[in-house]
Amino acid sequence: MSTKTSTLMTWHKDKRVDDGIMRHPADSMACNFILSMLIPGPNGPGDAIDTYLQPLIEELKELWEVGIETYDASARKNFKLHVSLLWTINDFPAYVNLSGWSTKGKLACPCCNKNTSSTRLTNGKKQCYMGHRRYLPHNHKWRNDKKSFDGTEERRLSPHMRSGIEILNQVRDLEGLQLSKDSKKRKKISHENRNDNWNKKIIFFELPYWKSLLLRHNLDVMHIEKNTCDNIMGTIMNVKVKTKDTI
Numbered sequence: 001m002s003t004k005t006s007t008l009m010t011w012h013k014d015k016r017v018d019d020g021i022m023r024h025p026a027d028s029m030a031c032n033f034i035l036s037m038l039i040p041g042p043n044g045p046g047d048a049i050d051t052y053l054q055p056l057i058e059e060l061k062e063l064w065e066v067g068i069e070t071y072d073a074s075a076r077k078n079f080k081l082h083v084s085l086l087w088t089i090n091d092f093p094a095y096v097n098l099s100g101w102s103t104k105g106k107l108a109c110p111c112c113n114k115n116t117s118s119t120r121l122t123n124g125k126k127q128c129y130m131g132h133r134r135y136l137p138h139n140h141k142w143r144n145d146k147k148s149f150d151g152t153e154e155r156r157l158s159p160h161m162r163s164g165i166e167i168l169n170q171v172r173d174l175e176g177l178q179l180s181k182d183s184k185k186r187k188k189i190s191h192e193n194r195n196d197n198w199n200k201k202i203i204f205f206e207l208p209y210w211k212s213l214l215l216r217h218n219l220d221v222m223h224i225e226k227n228t229c230d231n232i233m234g235t236i237m238n239v240k241v242k243t244k245d246t247i
């Protein structure tokens with residue numbers, strides 16, 4: 001870790017004024033500042049990535065439990081540094097490999113979990129994810145606005161955010177499942193029977209603090225911005241193949 005990073009860390013702990021005003025990412029409930037990158041190619045391990053993450057998880061466990069002797073340049077002395085993994089940052093396709101929640105089908109949203117709101121389009125045959133008025137305040141006027149939306153009023157509350165402990169409970173029975181890209185070796189998980197979209201219990205749960213984290217998996221803004229922009233442009237410019245305005 002660089003001197004700059006350690007000074008920044010201690011500054012936020014000792015000097016930052018906690019007055020409820022948001023001025024810096026460090027004022028939020030969770031903030032992020034260290035990144036390392038991993039980009040698997042087309043022959044990447046998919047769900048079996050957990051096998052390759054084993055050495056990393058071992059090292060992270062040691063860094064959390066035992067810690068490592070580190071020099072603090074601002075205080076000019078050694079101290080025992082303990083390290084925790086805050087979360088993963090990934091695009092939507094990689095979300096399934098890192099979180100274990102399948103991002104396909106009618107329950108594609110990992111946050112809405114079993115309460116994902118979806119409809120299969122009669123003509124397009126695609127799954128689409130509507131019902132976002134659920135997130136509005138209960139008395140918001142758009143909730144009653146049938147005409148501008150899909151002809152319905154929205155009365156449902158937003159789904160609650162699942163804690164790590166709840167998720168651990170949902171994946172309990174997937175412990176020790178053989179992870180492989182090879183369809184002959186892989187045990188096929190029927191999501192119909194499970195009533196959820198879990199493919200596996202991820203290796204990150206071996207970290208003692210993983211179930212207590214506020215955020216575990218985050219989507220990177222870059223891909224979403226690009227895809228959203230592509231879809232809007234493709235639709236308003238009526239670009240062949242790219243437009244979403246189909247029958």
Ligand SMILES: [Zn+2]
Nearest residue numbers: 109110111112
């Ligand atoms: Zn959702």
